[in-house]
Amino acid sequence: MATPVINEVPGDADAALGNDGPPNDMRKGGTGSTTGARLHGLLTRVPLWFIVLIWAIPSLGLFINSFRDRQAQNQSGWWRVVPSDLTISNYDTVLSASSTASMTDSVLNSLGIAIPATIIPIAVAAFAAYGFAWIDFKGRNWLFIATISLLAIPLQVALLPLLKLYVGGAHVTVPFTERTLTLIPDWDLQGSLTAVWLTHTGFAMPFAIFLLHNYISGLPRDIFESARIDGADHFTIFTKLVLPLSVPVLAAFAIFQFLWAWNDYLIALTMIGSNADNFPTTIRVANLSGDFGRNAFLLPSAAFIQAFIPLIVFFSLQRFFVKGLLAGSVKG
Amino acid sequence: MAQVVLKDVNKVYPNGYHAISDLNLDIADGEFLVLVGPSGCGKSTALRMVAGLEEISGGELYIGDRVVNDVHPKDRDIAMVFQNYALYPHMTVAENIGFALKLAKVPKPEIEERVRKAAAVLDLTENLDRKPGQLSGGQRQRVAMGRAIVRQPKAFLMDEPLSNLDAKLRVQMRAEIAGLQRDLGVTTLYVTHDQVEAMTMGDRVAVLKRGFLQQVDTPQNLYDKPGNVFVAGFIGSPSMNLMKATLSDSGGGIWVQFGSQNLEVSPNTVAANPSLRSFVGKDIVVGIRPEDISDAELAIEEKPNDSRLTTETTLIEALGSEVIVHFPLDAEPFAIMDAEFEGEDAVEQSKDAQGRTIYVGRFSPRSRARMGQPLTIDVDTTRMHFFDPSTGNAIRG
Numbered sequence: 147m148a149t150p151v152i153n154e155v156p157g158d159a160d161a162a163l164g165n166d167g168p169p170n171d172m173r174k175g176g177t178g179s180t181t182g183a184r185l186h187g188l189l190t191r192v193p194l195w196f197i198v199l200i201w202a203i204p205s206l207g208l209f210i211n212s213f214r215d216r217q218a219q220n221q222s223g224w225w226r227v228v229p230s231d232l233t234i235s236n237y238d239t240v241l242s243a244s245s246t247a248s249m250t251d252s253v254l255n256s257l258g259i260a261i262p263a264t265i266i267p268i269a270v271a272a273f274a275a276y277g278f279a280w281i282d283f284k285g286r287n288w289l290f291i292a293t294i295s296l297l298a299i300p301l302q303v304a305l306l307p308l309l310k311l312y313v314g315g316a317h318v319t320v321p322f323t324e325r326t327l328t329l330i331p332d333w334d335l336q337g338s339l340t341a342v343w344l345t346h347t348g349f350a351m352p353f354a355i356f357l358l359h360n361y362i363s364g365l366p367r368d369i370f371e372s373a374r375i376d377g378a379d380h381f382t383i384f385t386k387l388v389l390p391l392s393v394p395v396l397a398a399f400a401i402f403q404f405l406w407a408w409n410d411y412l413i414a415l416t417m418i419g420s421n422a423d424n425f426p427t428t429i430r431v432a433n434l435s436g437d438f439g440r441n442a443f444l445l446p447s448a449a450f451i452q453a454f455i456p457l458i459v460f461f462s463l464q465r466f467f468v469k470g471l472l473a474g475s476v477k478g
Numbered sequence: 479m480a481q482v483v484l485k486d487v488n489k490v491y492p493n494g495y496h497a498i499s500d501l502n503l504d505i506a507d508g509e510f511l512v513l514v515g516p517s518g519c520g521k522s523t524a525l526r527m528v529a530g531l532e533e534i535s536g537g538e539l540y541i542g543d544r545v546v547n548d549v550h551p552k553d554r555d556i557a558m559v560f561q562n563y564a565l566y567p568h569m570t571v572a573e574n575i576g577f578a579l580k581l582a583k584v585p586k587p588e589i590e591e592r593v594r595k596a597a598a599v600l601d602l603t604e605n606l607d608r609k610p611g612q613l614s615g616g617q618r619q620r621v622a623m624g625r626a627i628v629r630q631p632k633a634f635l636m637d638e639p640l641s642n643l644d645a646k647l648r649v650q651m652r653a654e655i656a657g658l659q660r661d662l663g664v665t666t667l668y669v670t671h672d673q674v675e676a677m678t679m680g681d682r683v684a685v686l687k688r689g690f691l692q693q694v695d696t697p698q699n700l701y702d703k704p705g706n707v708f709v710a711g712f713i714g715s716p717s718m719n720l721m722k723a724t725l726s727d728s729g730g731g732i733w734v735q736f737g738s739q740n741l742e743v744s745p746n747t748v749a750a751n752p753s754l755r756s757f758v759g760k761d762i763v764v765g766i767r768p769e770d771i772s773d774a775e776l777a778i779e780e781k782p783n784d785s786r787l788t789t790e791t792t793l794i795e796a797l798g799s800e801v802i803v804h805f806p807l808d809a810e811p812f813a814i815m816d817a818e819f820e821g822e823d824a825v826e827q828s829k830d831a832q833g834r835t836i837y838v839g840r841f842s843p844r845s846r847a848r849m850g851q852p853l854t855i856d857v858d859t860t861r862m863h864f865f866d867p868s869t870g871n872a873i874r875g
Binding site for chain 1: 551556565567581
């Protein structure tokens with residue numbers, strides 16, 4: 147007997163968890179003849195390589211110049227390079243501890259800023275994002291909207307108030323009583339690395355919560371319900387399911403945030419001021435050229451040292467961008 | 479293991495939608511009860527309320543002897559199999575199956591032992607170290623089952639667990655799940671929209687429509703004695719022919735008049751259902767199952783004209799073992815589905831060029847019916863179903 151197979155479309159809201167849309171395979175373009183496909187590939191690849199080349203040329207020039215001394219750099223362009231010119235003296239100067247232009251300490255300072263400024267927002271935002279996505283509490287939507295709308299506050303307007311907070315604390319004088327309450331004591335953070343990563347952490351939070359919330363709220367509801375029946379509470383669900391399943395988005399955010407904190411100049415300059423011991427690489431590189439740019443020839447090598455750590459971070463986290471981590475969870 | 483009892487259970491959503499109305503179900507210890515209905519009828523909601531994933535708005539839910547309305551899902555001692563399996567994608571099969579035991583702080587050697595046993599039952603032993611993404615649909619389905627059975631819960635709850643499998647695998651898993659449930663003897667509530675699953679798997683079947691329970695009975699009783707016109711139309715494929723008619727009394731017998739033709743109700747049927755007489759001269763709904771209609775040419779003995787209708791063939795679907803024949807009658811159809819369900823489960827009553835409704839008969843493959851040719855059919859008048867058009871309920875007794 148033939149049974150008509152009725153494919154039920156889950157109409158009720160609770161069944162609407164289908165976030166596995168049609169697989170979008172964009173590469174199925176050239177289904178014509180082989181020559182057609184080859185031409186199609188060529189038309190895509192040639193312009194792409196051209197763009198890559200144009201984009202890479204400045205970096206290449208900088209890289210070559212970083213191995214040429216002051217005289218060579220002043221006399222001819224990097225494309226006139228002769229192998230006999232090449233020297234690593236620039237790197238020596240920049241890295242040597244005795245030099246006033248040393249990059250070594252500043253790399254450590256930058257790490258001391260960028261690592262806490264990456265890990266703390268992720269840790270806090272992941273909990274917050276899970277709460278906003280999967281825990282039902284009163285005022286959830288309003289609180290979420292309030293959090294996200296903080297994205298609109300420009301960093302620059304908060305710099306001076308924050309600096310005042312760090313150096314003086316926060317005090318409120320109660321009206322009509324002549325009494326002053328100290329809400330936040332004077333921590334005397336000016337010039338410290340703490341002031342920098344604390345600021346980065348605060349300003350990263352809205353975006354981190356927004357990004358992680360988008361991902362975590364898209365995880366299949368069935369998995370959480372199944373875990374609840376299996377006996378998991380929210381904390382277990384978070385640590386055993388949400389964190390392992392969110393690795394791609396955590397890695398993505400970590401890369402963005404690390405690069406942002408590493409490359410930041412404005413916050414570091416405001417918070418650290420003139421405390422040269424705590425200069426991160428960005429300030430150090432900017433100060434390197436010296437009066438009238440007489441040490442400008444050191445900039446290329448310093449810039450490459452500055453860029454080296456982010457490259458390591460990028461390539462080491464890149465492998466977590468594995469697609470299809472959710473494959474096999476739901477649907478067949 | 480325990481009985482599961484729903485007593486006057488209601489579900490009203492915050493937006494005022496009344497999903498379940500006074501649902502009473504009594505699932506005996508070890509029983510396999512199937513909840514079936516068209517989509518949107520509230521069957522999944524009912525199951526989720528038993529699981530504790532959905533709050534109960536009114537009434538009482540017992541698992542064992544305990545009212546569990548406000549008990550957390552994890553403390554209800556139930557296991558649920560989801561439509562999408564809901565496997566944990568980053569864990570191996572063994573970790574998936576053992577997850578609940580691990581959370582319950584069962585000692586590690588015992589977890590391993592129980593996972594191994596469950597895997598052996600489900601034929602998953604070789605796949606224990608694989609991730610769900612590496613398994614086929616049927617294997618994932620088994621892992622989901624394994625997660626349920628390893629806990630030895632008081633009750634299994636299954637939410638359309640077979641709907642993501644292809645047709646062949648579905649038939650196989652249907653038998654496997656039913657067999658497993660029988661062996662384990664665990665009380666099971668199974669939700670499906672597929673009436674074949676309902677009929678083949680359940681000890682009893684409960685039919686739900688828009689949150690109202692229509693009938694609970696064994697599959698055969700449901701088929702033979704549908705309590706109302708909805709159950710009659712929903713159970714059975716092709717579904718029962720339902721037509722509006724009038725009853726008349728002539729020459730001692732009771733006749734069903736629809737359109738220009740009529741049939742005499744078998745005296746035995748009238749004797750068994752004396753209340754049928756009170757409908758004489760009134761409108762009535764007559765239900766005839768397709769298999770109770772046969773090709774008159776194949777009749778071994780000449781049948782009287784009072785069980786015979788003339789029409790013509792409009793469509794033939796030869797299935798090898800049987801032939802589904804479509805033919806028009808000028809009897810008005812009785813629409814069983816509400817407009818809400820149309821296009822989903824409602825079998826659209828098609829009409830021919832003259833506006834006559836198309837009905838369906840299931841003939842022997844020896845039938846010589848040809849498309850467009852005149853057709854004479856015999857109706858088994860002892861097996862006709864009668865319903866009150868005002869209430870939709872079956873006329874019995």
